[in-house]
Amino acid sequence: MVNPEIRLVRTACPAHCGIDCCGILAHVKDGKVIKLEPAEFPDERDRRICLRGLVSLDITYHPDRIKYPMKRVGERGEGKFERISWDEAYEIIVKKFKEISEKYGWKSIGWALGGPGAGTTKFGAYLRLASLTQSTRVSAWGYGDAGLPCGSRVILGRQFPYGHLHVATFWQRKYPELLMVWATNPAESMPLQNMRRLMDAKESGTQVIVVDPRFTVTASKADEYIGLNPATDSALALGIMNVIFQNDLHDKEFILEYTNGPYLVRIDTGKMIRGKDINANKEDAYVIWHRPSDSHKTLSRSNVKEASLTGSYTIEGIECKPALQLLMDLSSEYTPEKTAEITGVEKELIIKLAKRIANAKKVVFLTHMGFTRTYHGDISLRGVISVAAITGNVNATVSSGYVPGGLNWNPFLKAIPDKPSFHRMGILNLYDAVISGNPYPIKALWFAFINFLNQCANSNKIIEQFYPNLEFIVQTELFMTPSARYADLILPVCSFLEFSDFMNSPYPNIQLQQKVIEPLFESKSDVTIVAELADRLGYGKYFEGGEEGLIDLIMDSGSFKGITRETLKTKAVQLPKLPEGASFPLSFGTPSRKIELYAEQLYEDGEALPVYLPPFEAPVTPGEKKYPLTLINGHSRFRTHSMFANIQALLDLNPEPLVDIHPIDAEKRDIRTGDIVTVYNDRARTTLKARVTEGVKPGVADITEGWWIEQFREGSLNHLTHDTINPVQDKVYEPNMHMNDVAVEITKSEGAKK
Amino acid sequence: MSNGKKFVMVIDQERCFGCEACSIACKIENNTSDYGIKVETQGGAVKDTPRGNFPNLTMDFLPKLCNHCENPPCVDSCPEDALQKRDDGIVVLDRELCTGCQSCLTACPYNIIVFDDSNNLAEKCNFCVHRVDQGLEPFCVICCEGQAIHFGDLNDSDSVVSQLISEKNTFQLKTEEGTNPNVYYSPPRLKRRL
Numbered sequence: 001m002v003n004p005e006i007r008l009v010r011t012a013c014p015a016h017c018g019i020d021c022c023g024i025l026a027h028v029k030d031g032k033v034i035k036l037e038p039a040e041f042p043d044e045r046d047r048r049i050c051l052r053g054l055v056s057l058d059i060t061y062h063p064d065r066i067k068y069p070m071k072r073v074g075e076r077g078e079g080k081f082e083r084i085s086w087d088e089a090y091e092i093i094v095k096k097f098k099e100i101s102e103k104y105g106w107k108s109i110g111w112a113l114g115g116p117g118a119g120t121t122k123f124g125a126y127l128r129l130a131s132l133t134q135s136t137r138v139s140a141w142g143y144g145d146a147g148l149p150c151g152s153r154v155i156l157g158r159q160f161p162y163g164h165l166h167v168a169t170f171w172q173r174k175y176p177e178l179l180m181v182w183a184t185n186p187a188e189s190m191p192l193q194n195m196r197r198l199m200d201a202k203e204s205g206t207q208v209i210v211v212d213p214r215f216t217v218t219a220s221k222a223d224e225y226i227g228l229n230p231a232t233d234s235a236l237a238l239g240i241m242n243v244i245f246q247n248d249l250h251d252k253e254f255i256l257e258y259t260n261g262p263y264l265v266r267i268d269t270g271k272m273i274r275g276k277d278i279n280a281n282k283e284d285a286y287v288i289w290h291r292p293s294d295s296h297k298t299l300s301r302s303n304v305k306e307a308s309l310t311g312s313y314t315i316e317g318i319e320c321k322p323a324l325q326l327l328m329d330l331s332s333e334y335t336p337e338k339t340a341e342i343t344g345v346e347k348e349l350i351i352k353l354a355k356r357i358a359n360a361k362k363v364v365f366l367t368h369m370g371f372t373r374t375y376h377g378d379i380s381l382r383g384v385i386s387v388a389a390i391t392g393n394v395n396a397t398v399s400s401g402y403v404p405g406g407l408n409w410n411p412f413l414k415a416i417p418d419k420p421s422f423h424r425m426g427i428l429n430l431y432d433a434v435i436s437g438n439p440y441p442i443k444a445l446w447f448a449f450i451n452f453l454n455q456c457a458n459s460n461k462i463i464e465q466f467y468p469n470l471e472f473i474v475q476t477e478l479f480m481t482p483s484a485r486y487a488d489l490i491l492p493v494c495s496f497l498e499f500s501d502f503m504n505s506p507y508p509n510i511q512l513q514q515k516v517i518e519p520l521f522e523s524k525s526d527v528t529i530v531a532e533l534a535d536r537l538g539y540g541k542y543f544e545g546g547e548e549g550l551i552d553l554i555m556d557s558g559s560f561k562g563i564t565r566e567t568l569k570t571k572a573v574q575l576p577k578l579p580e581g582a583s584f585p586l587s588f589g590t591p592s593r594k595i596e597l598y599a600e601q602l603y604e605d606g607e608a609l610p611v612y613l614p615p616f617e618a619p620v621t622p623g624e625k626k627y628p629l630t631l632i633n634g635h636s637r638f639r640t641h642s643m644f645a646n647i648q649a650l651l652d653l654n655p656e657p658l659v660d661i662h663p664i665d666a667e668k669r670d671i672r673t674g675d676i677v678t679v680y681n682d683r684a685r686t687t688l689k690a691r692v693t694e695g696v697k698p699g700v701a702d703i704t705e706g707w708w709i710e711q712f713r714e715g716s717l718n719h720l721t722h723d724t725i726n727p728v729q730d731k732v733y734e735p736n737m738h739m740n741d742v743a744v745e746i747t748k749s750e751g752a753k754k
Numbered sequence: 755m756s757n758g759k760k761f762v763m764v765i766d767q768e769r770c771f772g773c774e775a776c777s778i779a780c781k782i783e784n785n786t787s788d789y790g791i792k793v794e795t796q797g798g799a800v801k802d803t804p805r806g807n808f809p810n811l812t813m814d815f816l817p818k819l820c821n822h823c824e825n826p827p828c829v830d831s832c833p834e835d836a837l838q839k840r841d842d843g844i845v846v847l848d849r850e851l852c853t854g855c856q857s858c859l860t861a862c863p864y865n866i867i868v869f870d871d872s873n874n875l876a877e878k879c880n881f882c883v884h885r886v887d888q889g890l891e892p893f894c895v896i897c898c899e900g901q902a903i904h905f906g907d908l909n910d911s912d913s914v915v916s917q918l919i920s921e922k923n924t925f926q927l928k929t930e931e932g933t934n935p936n937v938y939y940s941p942p943r944l945k946r947r948l
Contacts, residue, residue: 035782038896049897051775054782187771196901199769207946215804217771220797220813223946227809352948637773649781653774662808673800693803694811 005029010039010570012503012511013053014122014496015640016190017115020505022048023572026497026516033057033497033516042574045196046506052640055649060495060520064646065478067521070490076467079485086522086532089489094536096472100444101133107423108443110430112138114450115145115641119501119513121550124412125530125543126448128550130422131415132539136442139734142428143456146736147372150729151381154599155610156394157589161367161385175201178360181210182384183233184368187217189635193506194366207360209353211236212370214634214660214702215695226353227697228343230630231374231615231741236350237383238612239339241331243354244390250358251392252309258586259389259595261324262288262307263299268319270603272592278316286592289313289322323598327386330609342612342620344697363393374741375616375726382599383610389595395586405504405575408557415542426734427456431723435465444472448493448526451642453483454708457721457737460684476526479646482709482716492523499525502551502565508575510560512568515547605728616724617743620699627681627743629665629701633717636704645708657707657717658691661746665699666692669746676713676749679703679720681742686715687749701744713749720744759907760843761881762936763892764918765817768943769902772802772815779897780819783882787870790879791819791894814942817903819894820845820866820879821927821935831861836876843908843936844881852876863931881905908936 007028012021023039023046036057038049069089074080084092100108111126130137141149152161179201186194199221202208210222211233219225228236244250255261263286264273275298276283285298288307296315297303309324321329340347357363365388371380388394414421425433425442433442453462467473467486475487484490498520501513519525524532527550531543545552551565563573590596602608614621618630638654639645659679661671671677677690679701688703696702709716721742725735770793777789784790797804797813804813822845829837829845836851837858847858847867854874859867870877882892895903906913915938918924922940929935 037893045901047896048899049775049779050899051773051778054775054778054897188773195771195899199900202943203768209948215809215811215813217773217802217813220804220811221768221771224948225809225811349948356948649778653777691800691803693798693800694806694808695798695803695813697808 006034009514009516010512011497011516012513013049013056014119014501014503014513015052015056015643017118017640020190020193020507021503021511021513022050022053022506023511024049024053028516031517033060039572041509041572045200046193046509046572048193048196051637051650052644055644055647056495056497058647058649059478059644060497062479062646064480065521065523066480066484066490066492067523068492069522072488076473076486076488077463079480081490086524089491090533090536092489093474093533096444097537100471104441104443106133106135108136108441109133110136110138110425110442110445112140112427112430112445112447112450112452114140114448114452114455115143118449119503120407120554121547122449122501122526124409124554125527125550126446127412127422128415128542129530129534129537129539131413132534132542133422133537134420135422136425137422138430138445139424139426140450142426142734142736144373144737144739145369146426146428146729146734147374147377148367148369148381150733150736151372151378152385153589153733154378154602155382155385155389155590155596157593157596161365161381174362175204175206176360176362176364177206178356178363179206179208180357180363180365181208181218181222182365182367183212183370183372183380184366185212185214185216185218185370185635186366187221188637190368190640198366207356213632213697213700216634224349224353226345226349228345229620229697230632230700231371231376231380231618232343232612232620233371233380234376234383234610235334235339235342235612236345237380237387237610238331238334239336239343239350240354240357240387241327241390242334242339243336243351244358244387245328245331247355247358249355250390253305254392254394255309255324255390256305256307258394259324259597260286260592261322261327261390261597262304262309263323263592263598264288264296264313264315264320265323265326265598265600266318266320270608271600272323273315273318273320277318287315327390327597327609330611334612357387357393358391363388363391365393370740372736373739374618375724375738376613377736377738377740378726378729378732379607379610379613383612385595386597386610389597394595405508405510405559406557407504407554407559409554411553426730428723428725428735428737429730431461431466434469443470444474445470446474446476447483447487448476451481451483453486454481454642454716455705455718457718457723457739458683459709459716459719461723476529481642491529492521493529494519494523494525498523499527500547500551501527502554509572510563510568510575511572512551512565514569602728602732605731607728615741616738617722618741619743625743627745628699629661629744629746630699631679631701631703631720631742631744632740633705634702636706639704639706642706642708645706645711657688657703657712659688659746660691660693660696660702662696662698662700663692663694665701665746666690669748671746671748677746678714678749679744679746681720681744683722684715684719686717686719687713690746701746705739757842758909760909760936761822761886761905762843762908762915762919762938763819763822763881764904764915764924764938764940766900766902766904766918766922766940767814767816768940769900770815770817770898771900773899775897775899776817776894776903779893780879783893784880786877787872788868788877790877791817793817816939818864818866818927819937820881821864821933821937822881824934824936825932827861827863827931827933828858828867831857833857844883844886846880846883847876847878849873849875849877863928863933
């Protein structure tokens, strides 16, 4: 049965931002990969491949692959390049880096690393070199993903508002009675394994609710779909809390034990009262109102359960209220009527939803980055987690049944322990750094596994102001992407079948992305490129052993004891289970070590509570507007961001960009499915085909992200988006791009260029 | 080739999320000109869109492939005996014998047999017989993201397909044609509204 001419190699497809990946069994004949299939797993539910993974040989063997290093000979953006040798490429880089670092310091050289296709050591190698040279690591969180951690850090003190990646939610645990899928579409977008688990849960009796402005495929599987206006999620969360509080359905025991709800807040300063404010011995202690003694007390482990959650008090002349009372006061403004008006969700449905959440035994809130790509998306996340907290469902949402795999990042984050490491800069802050030199000038950028121009906000600004201020641009790439055209030097990289990396997913498994074939053409892996460059910069010894050396380094962690690179060559390994019945104790990295329903540090910003603030641009409130439609960008199953946009097998099923609009909006503009339309605002005009569908809320236009600029008839999705920085996000973590908070108008296009 | 087996497929519409990985898997595995399995949207006028009025909408997916009918009209129609019904129930098109007369395309009430213009031959799903004969499942089954496609022996009462057919309210397509398809569908579950 087994063909002796065929060699089978187990590897892993990393084409999903490094947070999840499928196991792949590659069939190799005469040095060529002829077939890919889903590889076996200890649990067969993890055996999976998607339509993108299935066609990834079309990336490896694509005729358009960049085959050798090239240097720019035309103008930036013109796409004129000339073949050079690797030696020449390294010489140019070393010379340029020397010039620029002497003039502006190493700080002015930045490494912009992306998401899709990111592995672990592939990413780590750049961090290690950045650390050694004390240059700047440009964080890509802000290119859409920073809003979620901004909110999660404030309320939970954790990077993510769920267990060790999403799927952990369902592992080895009883399915919840209710699953609130809020702002995520796992049927078509990451994380990969979630939809199966969601369907398993539903099959076992879990009721599934989906909240989204688009009727997504995930929504089509829901028992109830809540279609709301974009960027109004925090209003919906407050409306839900209003019903819960009004009906006294909140979980007081949980709130007392795990949240800062009982802590007294000064009305005059908005800060928590501390021991020192009332001349108590414990100066920094929080203060509560003690019900049995009807007096205030500094917080202790024993008295917190007897604290009051409501009321208004005066202590030593200071007016104060428990934090929960402030949340109740705020939510009392969000009556079902008012919430319905803002969110566009029926009043009765809001009431039913709130009661269902409060009365269900266990609710898991599955959220992701849909709503956090709006200007105040971080607060929306806090609103949803507040609902989870006041109903005692945080444990269900964040715990998991397997020991999470911790990677040994230290040697990458800090190559030499007693020396300073790299500087960190958010990608949205990078615009200012390059254009105006704030907070310091960036003069050279190295882009790796990122299609910056295509995927980042405000394309015209990047082309007209950003690129011209850079003295040197390097891009490692597989294809001549819209971004690669602007590079001074293009270095050909391998597809995932041509190099090795380590993958700590899909949870709870770990896998080896094993090299299946030698690099094609003159391509090299990112790790090899970094190692060879490092050698020329005098840091060669830090990259000894190349890809495998770095894999051994990142696996050198307590989590992977007894598991070696060798073991992983033939199988995926499951991490150890927690003992029966055990769960992670709830711990939070917030200043109070509790779930912070009230974040005192954001009082001056007006964001101490999960307030509803109107969107930055999205015209969700009715009225005459110059740009009356909200543009959002859904994620498509045919691409992982901008990867796979050039793969014919997928284009056969999904040939070109479309803008989805609702029949009501289409009729007003005399637009029919298939018409060529122009979507525009003050920043740009983008021309493409329209699809008229009930699948988006009236007032919303949706263009799925990831199409390459040249696939539009004019402009592109990100020509329309803006690069505005939310200062609170900048302060809390890193500012995010707000691709789902954009105002546009659409008109039928007359004589648009083909 | 039967060993007393009768192969059937059960597609669970509840678990199908219309990703079309099956279509791509089929085309790659069988190196065909068209998809042997195609996903139809049961929704709006255009693929991947819902029906109804926002937000009261529904959208389901119906993957369609050769039904490997018990009474296959295509087999009777083929003048070259290129189409054969095996004892295990699989209707196989032998492209070596096909002359491209297209009578099977007309005979099939499901319009599921296509014409491969470049080779002037008929083309359809063969239930991946090259895999099944090695004891493997059709490639679309192992590539289904939703784990919605089940394949197995209906003569084995313990098989997943037998159980699904006896327990779920499965249906076949165009039963009025008298073809008695061996592809069964399990419909989506009723919504438990709030």
